[in-house]
Ligand SMILES: O=P(O)(O)OC[C@H]1O[C@H](OP(=O)(O)OP(=O)(O)O)[C@H](O)[C@@H]1O
């Protein structure tokens with residue numbers, strides 16, 4: 001596979017400025033919900049895909065935050081079943097806290113639903129899911145909707161802005177797809 005900065009056949013789906021506007025809007029919505037909280041809110045970044053989005057969002061948030069991460073994956077090359085593989089659970093205490101989960105994409109919903117069950121089981125009093133992009137509801141294998149969505153996208157495999165294509169291209173500042181694979 002080519003390792004060009006952007007693959008030759010890639011088509012742009014969401015440009016940088018649309019992403020930056022979405023990040024501003026999501027940050028404003030989170031600030032409206034959580035500004036004035038007496039207790040710090042826990043923000044969990046879902047690694048790996050959520051890291052670039054979280055890096056854009058976190059500095060725009062204006063309320064006390066405890067930032068942590070979890071690593072759960074179901075699409076890596078070693079995983080043939082699509083089952084969620086928990087590589088790292090959060091290390092901060094979630095009991096009695098409000099939690100914001102930040103992920104790059106909502107597709108079949110399996111990842112977010114499992115993280116929601118984990119956070120609730122760990123005693124979080126509220127769990128708010130923020131995803132950068134969401135595919136249509138028809139893609140869900142399990143019922144799940146995010147609380148805040150940056151952009152709705154079609155049912156295509158996408159990459160860039162944290163999302164990989166065969167492990168590459170997470171560093172692209174926009175979102176792309178491969179038309180011949182759609
Ligand atoms: O809604 P779902 O169909 O469950 O898919 C969404 C998940 O898939 C991707 O993670 P992936 O397992 O590819 O790991 P990554 O974050 O390391 O890319 C993405 O980051 C989401 O967490």
Ligand SMILES: Nc1nc2[nH]cnc2c(=O)[nH]1
Pocket residue numbers: 075105107108156157158159163164165
């Ligand atoms: N990179 C990437 N990861 C995903 N995980 C679930 N759907 C997608 C997708 O379209 N692109």
